[in-house]
Amino acid sequence: MILWKDYHLAHSIEDALETLWNAPGPARLIAGGTDLLLDLQQGRHPPVHTLVDVSAVPEMTSIELRREKLFIGAAVPLNRVVLSPLVQEHAEALVEAAGLIGGPQVRNTATLGGNVAHALPAGDGTIALLALGAQAEIAGGSGIYRSPLEDLYLGPGRSRLATQEELLVGFYLPIRSKNEGSAFQRIMRPQGVAIAILNLAAWIRRRGDVILDVRLAIGPAGPIPRRSNEAEHVLRGKKMSPEVREKAVGSLLAEASFRTSPHRATAEYRKYMAGVLLENVLETAWQRSAS
Amino acid sequence: MRITVNGVQRSIEVRFGEMLSDLLRERLGLTGTKIGCNEAECGSCTVLVSGEPVLACTYPAGKAVGKEVITIEGLANVESLDQSRKTARQVELHPLQRAFITHGAVQCGFCIPGQIVTAFALLQSNPDPTEDEIKYALKDTLCRCAGYPSIIRAIQSAAKAMQSDAEEISEPEIPGITHDFRVVGTQLIRPDAVEKVTGKALFTDDLKFPEMLHARVKRAGVPHAIVKSVNVEGARSLPGVVAVLTAEDILGEVNHGLVVYDWPTLVGIGERVRYVGDAIALVAAETREIATQAIELIEVDYEAQPVISHPVQSRQPDVPQLHPSGNLLKHIKVRKGDLEIGFQEADLILEHTFHTAITEHAFIEPECSIARPLPDGRMEIYVGSQIPYSDRHQVARTLNWPEERIRIVGQLMGGGFGGKEDIAGQTHAALLALATGKTVKLLFDRHESLLVHPKRHATQIQVKMGAKLDGRLTAVETELYGDTGAYASLGEKVLTRATTHSSGPYEVPHARADCYAMYTNNPPAGAFRGFGVTQSAFAIESMMDMLAEKLGMDPVELRRLNALRVGSETNTGQVLTESVGLLECMQKVEDEMNHLSGGQPFTPKRVEGAPHRVRAWGFAAGYKNTGLGGGAPDKAAAEVELFADGMLEVRTSSAELGQGLVTVLQMIVAEEFNQTPTKVRVVVMDTDLTPDGGPTTASRQTYVTGNAARLAANTLRQAAVTTLAEKFDQPPDKIRFVEGLVQVNGQVVPLGEVVGAMQAEGREPRVLYEYWAPETKPLGQGGDMHFAFSFAAQAAEVEVDTRTGEVSVLRVIAASDAGQVINPLGFQGQVEGGVVMGLGNALTENFIVEQGQVFTDRLARYRMPSIVQTPEIISILASHPTKDGPYGAKGIGELVSIPTTPAITNAIYHAVGVRIDRLPVDQEVIIQHLKGKVKQ
Known part of the structure; x- marks a missing residue:
């Protein structure tokens, strides 16, 4: 059973979306892939033609302050979230949550975006982001838009993200005041x-x-x-x-x-x-x- | 695509759907990266990508493009890259590799590449990690030998070495081991350690042969049914499929088994499926992927049958009978004295029922067999097996061949623990090799391993206990139901041990035990470290604490009063005449426990600053027979040979599964010849090259095969002495073996030259010795049912969170009487690993089967203890050598994990007053009890 044919390492959001849209067969976005790859290997997800890897897209792998907000790229591996001085300063709950997801090796590839997109009712990263008042930034055919995180979910394992058309770029968190x-x-x-x-x-x-x-x-x-x-x-x-x-x-x-x-x-x-x-x-x- | 592996840049064609682990193992031949689960759970496949540890089994190869990958093979310093052969010559081990060896952190070795690579990454970012930091980093890199304490020590030692200029690894200190020998009792590293830390050690799945085919097995997937039809046409016509076999293709006997031949190699049309793992058809194909696809094309029609899911249900009238002999595999009886009198004499009678779960060996290396037809008409089978000669016998039966046509070539084993005694893929691979004329590899994936191989018996154990007010036991009555699953495996033997040990290591004047070993539609149950005693020890040791409370006695005092000692008669009528260290074990544990707890170990103590967390200690004792016992002929053969280069070699088929037998044998032969152990080669597990050492089970190898090796070596030495005495005309007592030499009254003969001298007078420089262990009596006949017992006492300190019910084990004191310790590093590994396995049995492990369907069919659903749950383990020796054991040694492998579980559950009772009578401990149950108490 061939689980995928084309493994595309996207270099930009546009590149990722275009590859996703134009793949000659079923295509899926992948970052750490720690859930999707197991689903593919164990037959819970049918084989795909193209996997579009966004883990090297620069816009999705940064952690930085942007206009009074903390931006965390959706493809930042969880261990970087845990170790980031910015996240430690502004989002203690997220540091605690991200440090508990998976094991040490998994956290080197698994991403916050994956945790959110997986839409499990008890995703540790998701729960922390919700309490922190995070907004998701999403890129799709009609450009980039933001959505409060809680508006993203429909049901267990189902989010509003159009997985064939859109991708989760990152999260904006309010920066922390002293109180x-x-x-x-x-x-x-x-x-x-x-x-x-x-x-x-x-x-x-x-x-x-x-x-x-x-x-x-x-x-x-x-x-x-x-x-x-x-x-x-x-x-x-x-x-x-x-x-x-x-x-x-x-x-x-x-x-x-x-x-x-x-x-x-x-x-x-x-x-x-x-x-x-x-x-x-x-x-x-x-x-x-x-x- | 371009990828850098271990410093070498490579240009490799892209393959569809390839994981990094496949690329490394299959295409680059870097088989040091191991696949334990292939589901991102075990950590054995850990490699570094851009300096960070990741799991190669779920890391697409395409993602590594342009990145630097480092595997275990890349850690040793590499000097002078040999351009002509494109191979790196390894010149020096990394300090971590040396530390893992020196500290005995290497046992079976399968997980070790993952451990070392993960630790390497840790030390890169944190050169001086604390114990907690090590535990955090290695949390998901599992070791089932559970050498976690030695892994921690090794990493700390390597860290220290790397910060000093000399990079010297400190020697570990194993306290308490004394000896009067040159080699026996000294610290010696394993002969296979260097290979295991460098990734060069080959396990069965690492082997490749030309034109090798890959096999998969069609499993029933239904727990109880009659096969109506099997259609293999779709599979047969799939391109790349070479052979598809069903039951009618078996030329020899259809059934196999270790004791009872009740397990069909393939279930045929009209025959009964008895569990989900039953085999229906076999496929050999050019690739594993094609074989997997073919399996899915096989159509089977079943007529479903009612499922028997519990041993008590199985014994009821009017339930379907699973075997021609019925559902009762065996009714096992223990009778001593007169129970009625015993209970009449009692001032107090207690009764309680306990339940233990099915548990899974979860050796990190899944089963793999390779069958290879030879041009001369014979067949070789490469397999990691605990009983090579049994494999040979069973494969020969299946093929209808004489046994001599089969050669079992035993391979390194990534753990066994009793789970690699039964036939797994050996017969299937052989059938396919015979049908195709090609070499066939049959590798179980983790899912299949979980479904198919025999587990630890789930039991229901009812105990009724009578005692005088002073604490003396008057009677113990036990009734056990054991779930042996679909097939017998070693079920009768395991449950016999559960039954005979069910009144604990105590002298009871009146005892009666009845055990019903029942067939069900669950996966078979067989041997698993502790061999039934783990289960009954949980029941009886819980009861001892309950009795102590009722009597207002100290739990240790109660046990001491009743403990087996020299002169005691066991409940099978065996009078113990020597080597009973139980009282000393109890005393030493009690002393240490009192020391650590500041007295009053059983009084709950709240944690300062967190009063909802409560701590207390719990105590338990245990014992375990060494050897098969019960009248079974228990023998082992070993052959020792001296070579002209002065090397000695010891050969036996006994299995090395990580426990350290090869070191033990090496030491014994070295001791007998007064040589350094490196002068001794050890060859094991090969039915062409090594004589039968018997099964590696029942903690018997050090004693039985150890004696065979000792006596073979001793006989060979005497023969050499006789030769030299005649040649030099000197009395034998003037001849002494020293390092590499023999001294003959002042003259010196190099050891190797003795070979020529012996051959010159027609003597062979080798001796084959078949050692028969002391005779034992079958259960029911009284007398010596076993030739030796090992004894243990343990105390565990737990912390219970009274708000959540969570339990953690902080410290375990383990005192062991295993006679003379021969191999201290191996002993340490057995003690620490046994305690951690006992902890898993208490807290984490639960193999769940519902109506015959396995719920825990992935490693993600079955938890074994990780390094994070590993407590501080304080090992204490209380050696009481046994007279017939080699240098006084008895078994250790199973003993240690037996008292751990009840010590933990007794500690939970002392901490929060909740009596655990069902394993594993459920934190919800603790909360329910505590909430109930709050209401009162």
Whole structure:
């Protein structure tokens, strides 16, 4: 079984898109390929004619500050995300999440773009980006546009990206002010597939004891990676206290829908863990927002 | 495309769909990059691309264009590139390679290229990594020998060496080993270590032969059915397919097996499929891809049958019978004293039921067999096998050939652990080689390996225990159900061991055990390190702690009171007369545990600053027979020869699977001849060249084959002495062997010249010795069921997160009585690896089968412990040599992993009060219990 015929190393976004559009057979974009290649090898994805590798496209492999935003290229390998001083300064939650995806070797090829495009309800990178208020930059036939990350998802494994026509260029994150902080945590089990049973990220802006603004993202708590708007609402504008945290946990549990996955976790355990994780990340993000 | 590999720029034609690992292994011949899983899980294929470690198995070759690739073959310093042969001459090992060798981090060696390449990248960016940094970097580079502690030590030692000018690797310190010998008990590196760290070591899949065909097997995929029809026409007509075989093409016996011939080599039309891994048809084709495609074109119609998925269900009346003999493979009985009296005498009776999971060997090297027809009508089979002579017998049966026409050429094994005792692809490859007249390679991919080979038996174990108030046991009754799956394999033997060991290493006046070894439609279960004792030890050692609590006794004290000692009678009626180090093991572990915990090891302690994390210690003991026992003739042959160049050679078919037998044999022969071990060559696993050493199972090789080698060497030495005594007319006691020489009353004869002297008087300079281990009695007859037992005690310190239920093991103290330690580095590898495997059994490993379908059919779904989960392991010796073992040695391989699991689960109980009675530990269960308690 020939899994692909043409492996095209794209040198620019235009080159990548044109190769994708004009391939003589089925074509797929690939960056690290740590999911797609396994799907191809194990028969979950039919063979393709062309793989368009975007991992060497300069516009997609930079991490830099652009006009009050932190830009992270979609094809930056996760280990570079983890080690980047810019990401460490502006997006602590993402550093924590990216450092937990896969193993060390996988992180040398796997990318943030792949994690987001894979659209798993509990993608670690995705959950961190959601809490950080990231926007995705997408290139397609009609040019380049940006979209809030949460608007990208349709269902498990399905995103709004037109995978045959568009590509994910990168992410724009708000840069961090002194009174802001973020955190990510997940819960695993030592048996079975190394996918988080539950993950949760928080971003907080504070003034003194007051939570001025907050973003929470959790997965898997529904078919798509999602923000927890009700819990955010409970916290926003309140003084941080054990009581308000407890109330936030209550709202989170009320609005999230947890399911039982065989051999991984029961809905009850997930529900219980959601409370634990929320307490933890709120605590950590709160501490960080004090500096 | 242009690509730079190990400093050499190459221009290579692009191939469709090629991964970097294929390019390196198949086209460039760089087979040091190993394929363990081919699904980006195990890390064995790690190479550097642009200086960063990546997994070559899922890295498209086309992506490496213009980049620099470094493989294990590129790490050694390369000097004077020989332009005429285009090969680099290796002159010096990298400090990491030397450190891995010196520290005994190399065992089976299959994962080692990946470990070293990953570590190399780490040291490039971080020249002085902490233990945590090493663990972070090597998290997903798996080692199933679990030499993780020695890997950490090796990397740290290499880092230190690289920062100094001398680049000297420090010698490891293995505490506590004493010896009165020149060679035995000293630290010696493995004879195959250099090859294994440089990537030059060849495993079966690394071999290539001209015009070699590639085979695949059509597996049933259904757990229980009758085959109605098989249509192979589509496969046969696919271009590139050379042969397609079905059951009717088998010329010899259809069934194979290690003890019972109940396992069909191919299931024919009208016959019964008993598990998903049953073979229906075989294909040989010009390429592996074509063979794979052909397999998919084979159409099979089945008539589905009701699935038997549990051994208890299997024993019920009115369920389908899977074999002509029924569903009961064996009812195993242990009887001692009078149970009724025992329970009458008891002040306290406890009863509980435990469950253990199916677990998977997950040796990193998947099974591979190559069958090669020879022009003289014989056939060679290249395979990594734990029992080469059994392979020869079974292949010959299948082909209907005399055994002598088959030669098993044993290859290096990337781990076995009991999982490479049964036939895997040997008979299939042979059938295809016979049909095609060509060499045929049959390599299992990881998926197939997971589906097909026998696993560890899942068990249900009910224990009823009676004791006096002072803690003395009065009676133990156990009932075991063992799931031996679709075929017997070694199921009867394994479950016999589970049963005889089911009352633990304790003297019990009244004992009764009944075990039902049941066939089911699950994958077969067979040998796996611990051989049944792992399961029953979990049950009985949990019960001992439960009893201690009920009695208000210290758990160690309770065990000490009942422990087997010299003079004790086991529950099979064997009186132990010597070499019982159990009490000393217990004492040493208790002392160390008290020292480390500051007393009160079983009292939960909250972690400072994180009060939701609670720590405590747990204790367990265990024992394991050395050798087959139970009346089985346990013998091994070894041949020792002296050559004119002064070299000695020892030959036996016994298997080297990473455990270090080759080092043991080398040391024994060197000891007997008073030579440095490098003067001794070791040849193993070849049925043409080496006499039968018996199966590599039951922790028997050091003892049984070790004795054969010792006695062969000793006999040869005596023959040489006799020759020289006559030649020089000197009394034999004036003749001494020294380094490379023989001293005869002041005169000196080079060792090699002894060969001529012997031949001159018609003596051959070699001795074949067949050693018979002391006779044993079958179960039920009383007397010595085994000729030796090894003993162990362990304590584990765990930390339980009471908010999440997560468990981690921080430290394990392991005291072992394996008699005299012969090979300290090998011993260390067995102890540390055994503890980590026991930890996996407790916390991570669960081979899930649902209604006969394997859920854990990819390595991604089956977790073995990684370096991150590896605790600090404190190994303590309590050697009580046994009189008939070579220099007093007993087995170690299985012993160590037996007490680890219950030590961990007992520690969990001490930490948070949750009794684990089902493996593996489920963090959700811990939380459920804790939440329940909160409500109370």
